[in-house]
Amino acid sequence: MGVNYITDKVKAVIGAESEPVEACHAVEPSEVRRFHHATMDPARRYWDAEWAKQSRYGGPVAPPAFPVHAFRRPPDAPDPLDQTGDPGFDGRNRRMRPGLPPVEVPLVRLLNAGYDYEFFRYARHGERLFVKSRFKDIYQRDGKSGTMVFVVIEDLYSNERGESLLKMTNTLILR
């Protein structure tokens, strides 16, 4: 048995739930375009306004998991690249979700272990996005490369009318 990373301070944040946090801007067509260009998914529901108007969506939409990536740095927030002078800075924000407290575990590497999604509707272009997050669990396991801490986060994404877009469970590994 190695180090115990699941201290009382870490235990205290398990179950912590955020208030709904709003993305700093609404779903922008150009951001959707860059997204589907980068994923190389040309489905017309993401860009063809004429077609989409007649479709079940009523207008162009963003890809199913787009809201997960839509919570950008607000215009007046600190620049994450200010830290890149530090050769050990990996460019990732340890603040795992905007509305949740930090998980104070002194492990430097952060890996994304996987996602579990449930989809209800696409976000429409122009819609405002909200997320409510919760630390579902935090635990440690001993692996080949040492002790790893698993952080399981549940996120519920919705639009400005309170309609659920998707539910996601994300497992992050600190090691």
Place this chain on the structure above:
Amino acid sequence: MKAPVFEDVVVGQEIPVVVKGPMTTAHVMRWSAAMENWHRIHYDWRFATEHDKLPDVLVNGSWKQHTLVQLLTDWVGETGWLWKISFQFRGMNVPGDTLTAWGRVVKTETRGPYGVVDLEVGLKNQKGDEGTPGTASVVLPRRNGPAVPYPFDPGALGLATA
């Protein structure tokens, strides 16, 4: 591609694959920049290989997931619905990899005028190594039946949500 109806689907069936690649550092950079993801393992080769001891810069897991999502949204078309998908990032993918998203039907079940289809899914590289194993459930219309209602409400269809 014609959208499938439930009666067309049999257990063991492979759905049409989605192939991307070969991936290059430009593809990885394009995604990272579009997402404003500043994690250095995706664009800083020296950091990735020397600091994090990786074989190369890595294709983002966040990018890979969308190829799996597209596999199913392409297949079910505009009359079905991708309800659930779950996957684990087990293997690393690097520039030079060609990635094939695949799916195989493991279970089919009717639910009123609709059908629920469970699949195994994954994302293999050109050597056949599976790096992103997962499972998915989609809802399809039945032959001559109504399209799956949109927005999708699993409760209204008597389906238990996760």
